[in-house]
Amino acid sequence: MRVAIGTKNRAKTKAIENVVSTYFNEARYEQFNVSSNVSEQPFSDEETRQGAINRAVNTLKASGADLNFGLEGGVREMDGVMYCCNWGALALKDGTMITSAGATFILPKEIADQLRDGKELGPVMDEYTNEIGTRHNSGAIGVFTANLVDRTEMFEHIVKLLIGQYIFHNSLTK
C-alpha cells in the first residue's frame, strides 16, 4: 500500500507513520511539499479544514497513492478567546474524502494578540520558547499543556480517526 503525506513537517509525518504502521504493515511512505491553498495562518475551523482537504487532494494529484493525507493547524476565536484547532483529511483514489478534527486548546492572550496583528503561530512560538522549530516537535500544544500532549500525539489522534473511518468505509463498499 502506497501512503502519501502532504507535508515534510516532522510532527505530522511521524504521526501518520506511527498510526498507519499499526494497522498496515506493508505501507510505503512518500512525502510531498504541497500547497494548502489557504492562508499561511488559517483563522477559522472552516479554513483549517479546507487547508487539510486541499493538501490531501494536491497530494493525491502528485502521488496517485492509495492513501493521501493532509494535516493542517489553525486558530479560531470564540467569545474573545483564541483556540488552536487542528484538522486532517484523507483522500482516496475513488474520490472519497474523509475528514476529522483534533484537539482544541487555548492560546494565551499574549500569543493570540500577535496572531491578531498578522503574525504566524510557528515563528511566534519559536520566539516565546526561545527554540527553533517548535512546530516540528512539541508544538504549541506541548508548551501550553505542560507537555501532557505533544503535537505528534495530537495529530496521531486525528490520523487514527481518519484510518478508523477508512476501515469502516471499506467494510461498507466490500
Ligand SMILES: O=P(O)(O)OP(=O)(O)OP(=O)(O)OC[C@H]1O[C@@H](n2cnc3c(O)ncnc32)[C@H](O)[C@@H]1O
Ligand atoms: O510544513 P507544514 O505542513 O506547512 O506545517 P506547519 O506546522 O508549518 O503548518 P500548519 O499549516 O499546520 O500550521 C499553520 C501555522 O500555524 C503554526 N502552528 C500550528 N500549530 C502549531 C503548533 O502546535 N506549534 C507551533 N506552531 C504551530 C504553523 O507553524 C504555521 O505557522
